[in-house]
Amino acid sequence: LPVLAIVGRPNVGKSALVNRILGRREAVVEDVPGVTRDRVSYKAEWMNRRFTLVDTGGWEPDAKGINASVAAQAEVAVDLADAVLFVVDVNVGATATDEHVVRMLRSSGKPVLLVANKADDARHDYEAATLWSLGLGEPMPVSALHGRGVADLLDAALAILPEVSAVAREEVGGPRRVAILGRPNVGKSSLLNKAAGEERVVVNELAGTTRDPVDEQVEISGKVWRFVDTAGIRRRVHLQHGADFYASLRTSAALERAEVAVVLIDVSQPISEQDVRIIDLVLESGRALVLAFNKWDLLDDERRRYLEREIEQDLAHVSWAPRVNISARTGRHLEKLVPALELALQSWDTRIPTGKFNALIAELVAEHPHPVRGGKQPRILFGTQASTRPPTFVLFTTGFLDPGYRRFITRRLREVYGFEGTPITVNMRVRE
Numbered sequence: 001l002p003v004l005a006i007v008g009r010p011n012v013g014k015s016a017l018v019n020r021i022l023g024r025r026e027a028v029v030e031d032v033p034g035v036t037r038d039r040v041s042y043k044a045e046w047m048n049r050r051f052t053l054v055d056t057g058g059w060e061p062d063a064k065g066i067n068a069s070v071a072a073q074a075e076v077a078v079d080l081a082d083a084v085l086f087v088v089d090v091n092v093g094a095t096a097t098d099e100h101v102v103r104m105l106r107s108s109g110k111p112v113l114l115v116a117n118k119a120d121d122a123r124h125d126y127e128a129a130t131l132w133s134l135g136l137g138e139p140m141p142v143s144a145l146h147g148r149g150v151a152d153l154l155d156a157a158l159a160i161l162p163e164v165s166a167v168a169r170e171e172v173g174g175p176r177r178v179a180i181l182g183r184p185n186v187g188k189s190s191l192l193n194k195a196a197g198e199e200r201v202v203v204n205e206l207a208g209t210t211r212d213p214v215d216e217q218v219e220i221s222g223k224v225w226r227f228v229d230t231a232g233i234r235r236r237v238h239l240q241h242g243a244d245f246y247a248s249l250r251t252s253a254a255l256e257r258a259e260v261a262v263v264l265i266d267v268s269q270p271i272s273e274q275d276v277r278i279i280d281l282v283l284e285s286g287r288a289l290v291l292a293f294n295k296w297d298l299l300d301d302e303r304r305r306y307l308e309r310e311i312e313q314d315l316a317h318v319s320w321a322p323r324v325n326i327s328a329r330t331g332r333h334l335e336k337l338v339p340a341l342e343l344a345l346q347s348w349d350t351r352i353p354t355g356k357f358n359a360l361i362a363e364l365v366a367e368h369p370h371p372v373r374g375g376k377q378p379r380i381l382f383g384t385q386a387s388t389r390p391p392t393f394v395l396f397t398t399g400f401l402d403p404g405y406r407r408f409i410t411r412r413l414r415e416v417y418g419f420e421g422t423p424i425t426v427n428m429r430v431r432e
């Protein structure tokens with residue numbers, strides 16, 4: 001999907017605008033457990049067109065950090081979005097920070113719309129007009145809070161947003177797209193450098209700009225892979241505030257464009273909440289997943305015992321992900337990444353024929369019928385795989401299935417088909 005990013009200084013109303021654009025949709029709880037923290041990207045829809053909305057508004061650093069953090073927001077947006085909404089508060093007007101960011105946005109060549117927010121009534125339109133001076137074209141007066149001007153804004157946004165994401169545009173049959181993820185210092189750039197070696201081919205350069213390339217193609221053991229958002233890996237951003245949020249933003253944006261994620265974990269350190277959060281973002285994105293335990297050269301026997309316990313405790317929910325134990329420094333077992341990536345992608349692409357799926361469901365129901373609830377026993381009438389990438393199944397039933405029963409079905413599906421390296425979802429539709 002094409003990506004629309006919302007950028008602006010703290011308090012200009014970015015989050016209000018996101019809520020307004022998402023409307024009720026935001027309240028729809030997705031059927032993915034445990035992944036509600038640190039959301040920065042949302043599926044949005046307007047006039048039957050779907051796009052991804054990237055919200056940088058969760059990031060409101062204190063006054064000292066404003067310039068760096070707004071610049072970093074803009075940087076992510078410029079690298080990874082197809083179009084940008086730049087939000088200014090009409091009551092404040094354009095500040096020096098705004099002008100700085102505007103220069104960056106303009107030099108990127110990405111389409112930008114200037115949103116003059118908090119224009120709650122027509123009296124504000126005069127102030128909005130003064131924002132012409134920013135050189136981003138016509139300011140669009142909007143009240144995110146009351147909805148004024150938002151429909152016009154979305155019409156204009158759709159007009160500048162490509163049908164398919166240009167930054168993600170893939171050649172059919174081209175190299176598969178990999179995101180290398182992990183917290184700072186886990187070894188992402190070391191891995192990239194080691195894997196790329198001399199074979200580094202830079203792709204997806206933004207024409208006519210001085211920006212770093214967004215993707216790189218790398219050959220490993222005779223096969224070419226496309227690593228997405230390598231600019232985000234190679235570029236060091238030093239932020240006093242909001243470094244975590246910046247990382248989440250970058251992670252979400254990279255996932256948007258990847259098919260499979262390699263999450264690096266530093267075995268010399270305890271597995272942290274941040275590691276788990278990054279894995280959760282992968283699960284939420286529905287991308288395939290490979291876990292790479294890096295810095296294996298630093299592992300001693302004692303740390304190894306702790307590590308095994310931590311994996312059991314913190315990573316039990318992704319026990320299906322292929323694991324490789326590597327050292328980006330020494331190059332140990334890097335070649336094992338390739339079969340792991342291939343396995344994960346193959347699972348991600350898997351389609352189970354409807355006949356086979358229903359035969360399995362019938363077997364499972366015979367083996368372990370759904371418990372009777374209030375004198376009734378919900379029956380599964382029929383099931384089918386609604387989509388691949390990741391495999392998503394739908395069961396048509398005569399009543400709600402217990403969460404425990406759905407977990408049973410999911411677990412058995414994994415036992416039978418493996419699905420190593422891909423999340424899977426089992427949804428249900430109740431037929432009255």
Ligand code: GDP
Pocket residue numbers: 182183184185186187188189190191233294295296297298326327328329330
């Ligand atoms: P990034 O922030 O995730 O890109 O991490 P870097 O690739 O910059 O690595 C951070 C630090 O860890 C650097 O000092 C690397 O040399 C070191 N490092 C990376 N991979 C390994 C590894 O496999 N073994 C050891 N011992 N050090 C590593």
